[in-house]
Amino acid sequence: MALVHNRFDDQTIRMSEATAGDFFALLKPRVMSLVVFTAFVGMVAAPATINPFLAIVAILAIAIGAGASGALNMWYDADIDAVMTRTASRPVPSGKVTPHEALTFGLVLSALSVMTLGVLVNWLSAALLAFTIFFYAVIYTMWLKRWTPQNIVIGGAAGALPPMIGWAAVTGAVSFESVVLFLITFLWTPPHFWALALFKSQDYERAGIPMMPNVAGEASTRRQIFAYSLLLAPVGVAPWLLGYTTIGYGVVSLALGAGFVWYAWKVLRMSDSDRVMKPAKQLFAYSLLYLFVIFAAYLADSIIERVFALGGA
Amino acid sequence: MSDKDLVTLTDKQRKARRSRNVAIGLALAALVIIFYLATIAKFGPAILDRPL
Numbered sequence: 234m235a236l237v238h239n240r241f242d243d244q245t246i247r248m249s250e251a252t253a254g255d256f257f258a259l260l261k262p263r264v265m266s267l268v269v270f271t272a273f274v275g276m277v278a279a280p281a282t283i284n285p286f287l288a289i290v291a292i293l294a295i296a297i298g299a300g301a302s303g304a305l306n307m308w309y310d311a312d313i314d315a316v317m318t319r320t321a322s323r324p325v326p327s328g329k330v331t332p333h334e335a336l337t338f339g340l341v342l343s344a345l346s347v348m349t350l351g352v353l354v355n356w357l358s359a360a361l362l363a364f365t366i367f368f369y370a371v372i373y374t375m376w377l378k379r380w381t382p383q384n385i386v387i388g389g390a391a392g393a394l395p396p397m398i399g400w401a402a403v404t405g406a407v408s409f410e411s412v413v414l415f416l417i418t419f420l421w422t423p424p425h426f427w428a429l430a431l432f433k434s435q436d437y438e439r440a441g442i443p444m445m446p447n448v449a450g451e452a453s454t455r456r457q458i459f460a461y462s463l464l465l466a467p468v469g470v471a472p473w474l475l476g477y478t479t480i481g482y483g484v485v486s487l488a489l490g491a492g493f494v495w496y497a498w499k500v501l502r503m504s505d506s507d508r509v510m511k512p513a514k515q516l517f518a519y520s521l522l523y524l525f526v527i528f529a530a531y532l533a534d535s536i537i538e539r540v541f542a543l544g545g546a
Numbered sequence: 547m548s549d550k551d552l553v554t555l556t557d558k559q560r561k562a563r564r565s566r567n568v569a570i571g572l573a574l575a576a577l578v579i580i581f582y583l584a585t586i587a588k589f590g591p592a593i594l595d596r597p598l
């Protein structure tokens with residue numbers, strides 16, 4: 234028996250047709266843009282300064298780390314992505330990238346991003362980034378997602394950590410203010426994903442993922458969406474109530490929170506026979522706007538406060 | 547070694563490989579520049595002024 238095979242044929246080797254763009258798609262660029270934005274807000278809001286170039290390096294490392302966890306997620310979830318309309322065209326289920334390529338890509342970028350952040354910025358932010366990647370890829374993707382309808386509630390912690398990482402990158406510490414920023418995204422995640430799960434429940438059913446509407450029913454999901462919106466609205470205003478921001482942010486966050494509760498109320502009042510589910514689609518769209526605008530308001534408030542502090546100095 | 551032993555890439559595979567190679571090259575170049583500039587940013591210009 235030959236120990237070394239020199240002959241290749243279609244059966245034994247597959248030459249990759251994956252382009253750089255296919256690998257970039259593995260990073261989940263849209264999710265990455267949200268991570269970059271919230272991490273940036275955490276950095277600007279932090280009560281310290283950092284060399285601007287190191288700030289760019291930190292943002293880049295956080296973005297790559299988040300992307301790497303997305304690649305690991307796509308590697309592990311290729312089987313369920315293939316049967317869901319929303320995810321069937323992703324690089325692995327569509328056959329553009331092999332699972333092995335996605336896994337290697339995710340692992341290499343995870344190590345590279347954490348080491349870069351640790352060596353060039355600080356090790357607390359690097360440790361938080363490593364924890365975020367581990368939490369998303371292992372705790373959420375491999376364990377919670379296929380096991381419990383609380384998957385996105387607990388797993389939401391991974392998506393909520395970037396502002397804390399940004400904060401830690403600048404200050405080298407974690408404070409209560411950064412925890413409040415974490416809580417906003419953490420409490421926003423369940424109503425956001427359950428609104429999607431309501432009108433995509435057949436997709437999740439087909440993939441066998443225990444999302445809340447498939448396990449507890451639509452009526453229970455609608456009630457829980459409303460309950461989380463009642464929690465989210467005051468937490469969104471909390472930075473102003475705790476004295477971290479000016480009244481400008483307070484007014485914006487109050488209006489945004491009221492809007493969130495209003496859309497969640499419409500979902501709660503949605504009829505059982507409603508298959509178009511317009512209120513759920515509206516809440517899903519509004520939730521994206523909510524998160525972007527509330528963090529943009531926090532950013533604007535932090536910048537204005539700094540400008541006034543400089544003027545007063 | 548005969549021709550049968552070699553893998554002949556299709557046009558699509560060749561283009562894809564080139565695209566990956568360019569991306570890896572750019573990423574490595576970016577890493578070099580980032581670490582060079584970050585070293586100066588972290589330690590300041592004094593890092594160049596040391597006894598040999």
